[in-house]
Amino acid sequence: MKDLVGKKGVQLNGFLGIYLLAVFMIWIKTYITQLTQFDLSVEGTLQHFLLLINPLGSALLFLSVAFLFRGKRKMSILVVVYTLMTILLYSNVVYYRFFSDFITLPTIYQPQNFGDLTGSVFALIRPLDLLYFIDVALLIYLRIAKKEQFKQVKTGFKMPVIAVALALIVSSMNLLLAEKDRPDLLARGFDRSYIVKYLGMYNYAIYDTVKTAEASSERALADSSDITEIINYTKSNYAEPNPEYFGKAKDMNVIYLHLESMQSFLIDYELNGQQVTPFLNSLAKNENTMFFDNFYHQTAQGKTSDAEFMLENSLYGLPQGSAFITKGQNKYEAAPTILKDYGYTSAVFHGNSGTFWNRNIIYDQFGYDEFFSADSYDTSDPKNMAEYGLLDKPFFEQSQSLLETLPQPFYTKFITVANHFPFKMDQDLVTIDKATTGDTSVDNYFQTARYADEAIEEFFTYLKESGLYDNTMIVMYGDHYGISDNHNRAMSEIIGEEVTPVVNADLQRVPLLIYVPGMEGGINHTYAGQMDLLPTVLHLLGVETQNNIHFGSDILSADHSEVIPFRNGNFVSPTIYSLDGKYYDRKTGLELDPSQYEQAEKLHAMVQEKLNYSDKVVNGDLLRFYSKDGKVLSE
Template sequence: MNFLKRQFDDLRTGKLSFFFTVVVLFWIKTYAVYLAEFNLGIQNALQHFLLFFNPLSSAILFFAIALFWKGRARNIAFVMINLLMSFVLYANVVYYRFFNDFITVPVLLQAKTNNGLGGSALELINPLDILYFLDLIVIIGLMIFKKVKPQERLRFRSVMAVMTSAVLVFLLNLGLAEIDRPELLTRSFDRNYLVKYLGTHNFTIYDVIQNSKTSAKRAMADSNEVSEVENYVKANKVDPNPEYFGKAKGKNVIYVSMESLQTFVIDKEINGKEVTPFLNSLVEKEDAIYFDNFFHQTGQGKTSDAEFIMENGLFPLPQGAVFMTHANNTYQSAPAILKGEGYTSASFHGNYKTFWNRSEMYRSFGYDEFYDATYYDMSNEDEQLAYGLKDKPFFEDSMPMLEKLPQPFYTKFLSLSNHFPFDKHAEDSGFPEGEFGDGVVNRYFQTANYMDQALEDFFNNLKENGLYEDTVIVLYGDHYGISENHNNAMSKVMGKEINDFENAQLQRVPLYIIAPGVEGEVNHTFGGQVDVRTTLMHLLGVNTKDYLSFGQDLLAEDRKQIVPFRNGDVMSNEYSEIKGVCYDNETGQPVEEGSNACEEISKEATKRLELSDKVVYEDLLRFYEPEGYKPINREDYQYINPNPKSTDNPDEVTHEENHE
């Protein structure tokens, strides 16, 4: 009782009054940010209450640290803690404005490699964002005008009592969240859920803990762990379609990553002009298979995630990018598999090799060559973007290098022009901006048109150089370009309201497989990037029965049409579960309450994601070797250009000198 009395005495005498002022200001500010910036899918009164309530525990906990000091030192500590917490909150705001996602520890670790992203960040900052630091300005003002009296040091027990209250508030928060979302911390694949129920700062703590566990998972794994994955994968294999198996055997392979291209652009017209006339023409081409229900499945790694998924048949991670966090793992990627079929492999990219840590990840994939920015002339500013070379000079300058590769080859080209914020291409394309009241959306059609022109030039060059007839070309959209923060403009583009269901439909990206000699079609199967590796291998006549992947041949007759997403959503040919709501694809409306229409596909999607994460986190492929497969030795691959055309990136040169 004496202990509690001392705590009440501290409160009554005003020793904690300024502390509570700081906490309440930050609490209300955070709630206002949630409402203004994040679309968290609030569905009931309890969720709305939790959204209001969840900033409180972290605010009490972190500001309580300042109570260990006294006088001016305590006030300075309040300012520094507020500044740090406000920065974390605001960083998430800016990140969410484009990615519709929240920052994780792996994202922070990979930030140093994302050179050139500064322009994108500036595009997302609004002058009114200063209001998100208003509480900090207020408490500094109170100190300057001496409205805050220096406080004596609190008893240690008093400070610990405040911190304990923060834990109790969090446990209450978590208990209420578990009522609405059971097993929130153990089963959720959705960061939106975690922020909605627990808040940004509690999510950050959770993320730090999860990442520390990840490091331990690999250390604890052994060869027995791979059995569950192997049993599941082999039980769910589907036979390849005999009409297509081996139809492209021995042909070269060219992948083209079409930056940020979404399917809604195909056949779209602006002021009577086709946005992508060349890609439109491929839809009905006699040797092109076009998939119109194909979805990107990327997470926070975006373009690098797309590469990872399509070359490994595995899913990206729930936090961060595999390219950054698990580049040293053992993989059995497409370049490595085809090496056993006599293929040479190469990747072409108009940015430097440290971007997305490709120089390290490609070593684990077994790429023979990596032609990065040092192989291109980067001196012409008119041909440059913040992310590297524009598409037309990139494809044109890549042709001599492509022609020199021994055949058959497996290659990949990463385009860049159609990248947020979609600028610097008005004169290049000669295509008009859209008129949808949103600069980002308006410019998107210009850069998409420019990329379309560059692709047509590339195809013509392949034909002129005699490569086209002996090559399978896979064109794919890597991830979305227009986030749901632009849904007002996209409603005008699409001519209908963009709700959660319609936004999920916009995650379609184009997939073309052009294989001379293979009969073309428009294929309506529902599939995703995880299905592409198996599809390509079967076209090339490579049996995949012993490889561990979670994709199914897009051309197989008996495939399950289930498309899991990293945010917890799942699509099928009949139903879609979006943000926890089950929709009928035909009507676009939620199914009747109590229906279990999405139960099976949701369970299947969760299983695939869990097992894929197990493979990556525990590096299980080091314990598994398919029959006839020769493992990759990372030490055999070094990407050093002996005669670089460009050394504009001094960090890159220093890195390579040290690496060598």
């Protein structure tokens, strides 16, 4: 213990004292951040205790790396490690403010997207955030002020051993207590908030790295035998098409309208006596339009790219990062590829950079014939530009001539951008007042949503005047939430009720409107998700899907499953909601009594199985072993 204690106690003026100071500062800073900046649903004494101690083991361990170095390098390494831990913590704070989620390693693989996110990031940064780096400045000052003192500093062999031992003791106790409160925490994964709550931000980063490495190794280890179990599963869960609707849109053109950040609560919502989306409201009541009012987004960290991935493939996005980025070279049997056999040409229209979300690569893998990105549009006028590309009205106007170059029948997708966080809009372009909750994101949201609605109306006018309207199926879908649950206080004011867990889940509903000339429309209350779009659209086109590897099912089928999984393992259904480890009665919004758990746990197991099988397909690139006529292939 001589290394630990000097003649007058702990040598607080030496390296050991600064190490202990650094451990204390990062520990307390991380604890306060986890407690105040993240919604981790901490309940009970044990969970509060775990939240308190979980940063301590990580701080002791990571900062002890400095003991491996000699002399003044020891202090330099301590400062570097401390700074990196602070950057990791603060980056997650900023990321969480919008996504209500934590950064994963695959999201760091997406640097090509960062340049286009500048405005959104700045909107999330607050002046008081400088407080996160005051302690970093203190350590840098100590490193400079005491540099001579650290030239010959020695701590011996015992100190790093003691530091690591203490770290392992604290971390082991943390893990044991966490497993006691939440059995199989690491084996079952749950969602990222559970890992952070029980194990802390830094251990979560290690867990995420391990899970990412496991997923990356799956492709190398996969072979053709792995697809057989998947085939059996998807065939056993196949939903026969509804004969009333099968082929209702046969040989028609297909237009997808990607409604950025549009949530279902906007349909028929009035702000200060004005309808926010009057045109979408009228479409929901159109005699040839079916409006699905229980349609949920199922996106994760990939957000917009996840939505596209699901509607094109009926495969789930990944639990970490975006499949558009990390699985861009996989083999897919996406909608454009399937429809080539039926004479369809295909194209995507998007007034942003073709590299954003790796679209210029993955669209080729999906089988698209054309991708009209920013290079195909006039983006020279700043007044026509949003943060993520061309504003919706000039975008649709300029897309008209491009659309007319495509042979019919065509399969197309138009990606809008105006209604995107942080929902800024030139006030010369707005036609509705802001809300007045005091939450800037929520208040601005209604102006950009109204603008998007007006742009869609103008595009419909063009479709009618050009004659396309009478021979085109138009599918309008929301890609993900616009207002995250970090804004639930303001949202409770907007919707006029408390945002309970069940209400929050229902706020994840996004619009789905399917217009087919000659089809009887109406409001459809069936529970469905984005995974279900592909088989639904293909069946409307008269395309059989029994041999396709799809994890969604035709919404219009009598066999459609109304259990809608979310990417984190939660689910909703007409009777039971599973949210963050708790089961709720859909009608009452109250937690189920444990005596009612049996059915809920069966549904939960079914959800996990479906997610796991889909992940096997994507991570293992298993479709390379499967032909479109249903045969298993060798690589």
